[in-house]
Structures are given as C-alpha cells and as structure tokens.
Amino acid sequence: MRYIVSYDIANERRRRRLVKFLEDYMCRIQYSVFTGDFDESILENLKRWISYVIEPDEDSVLIVPLCVSDWQKRLSFGVGRESAMEYEKEFQIL
Template identity: 40%
Template sequence: MSSLYLVIISYDIAHPRRLNRVAKVLETAGVRIQKSVFECGLTPDALLALRLRLRRLIDPAEDHILITPVCSRCRPHIHWQGKLPDVSAAPYWII
C-alpha cells in the first residue's frame, strides 16, 4: 500500500483557456480550497503524473504552478480563519 502525500497546489495562469484546463485537471486530483489553490492527497506516482500533465498545459514564460508538500508533522498545525471550504464533494478525507 502506497502512502499518500499531501500537497498544496496553487497557480497563476495568464491565458483563460490554459487556466480552465489546469483547473479541470486539478479538480480531478484534489479539493479546491480557494479560487486558485487545491489540496491533493496523492501517491508518489500520481503526483509525478500530475506534475508532468500540468507541465504540458502551461506556458512557462507566462504561467506558474507552485506545488508545496505538507509533511505529516506540519498537517496538524494548519489553521483556517474565516469560512471553511466545502469538502462535501471531496473524493477522500484526510484525517
């Protein structure tokens, strides 16, 4: 059984068509927690595949995607302020 890596993925995409494509890919991989931010629990292979897929969708001269790992020791220290995102449609729960 492979362990899941928790990553936070944020992006800034210049062109609306590329933006929509990136957002659709990330919606299948994780949960949107803000407009351009996703939380994803992925196996190492799935994370690598996602990185390669995203790389093919962007224009590196204009766009950027930030993939930030969250270690298991850091996860309990994440705190929300304000309205929590709706995770009812999440394909998984991270506890």
C-alpha cells in the same frame, strides 16, 4: 503525501485545463489553491500535465509537499475556511 498546489495562469483556456485536472485529484481550498493526498505516480502525472498545459514565460504553478502534522497545524481565517475543514472530513489521514 499531502500537497498544496497553487497557480497563477494568464490564459483562461490553460487555466480551465489545469483546474479540471486538479479537481479530479484535489480539493479546492481557495480560488487558485488546491490540496490533496496522492502517491508518487499521481504527482508525476500532475507534473507532466502542468508542463504540457502551462506557458512557462507567462504562468506559474507551485507544488508544496506537507506532512500530516503540518496540515493539522493549519490556520484558516475568513471566507473559504469551511472548504478546508470539509476536506478533513472527506479524507481519512492514516
């Protein structure tokens, strides 16, 4: 399943910790937005890591599942669109 993850983390240290984890499994498509394909076990790891890292009263993380057809209908404008397009080349959709 493909996911989009966006975050708004108040603290620099917590933000770096979350970004490091996201970069291991996902592709950054904007400053605070990542996308990636992974299975349920990685999703569970991600949810546990988010719960461990963030401060719920100060931070927010949004995880959105996407089907392949919705991802293929995406539109990208302006700076950063190349990153989103490169992602399509790096991973094959089955």
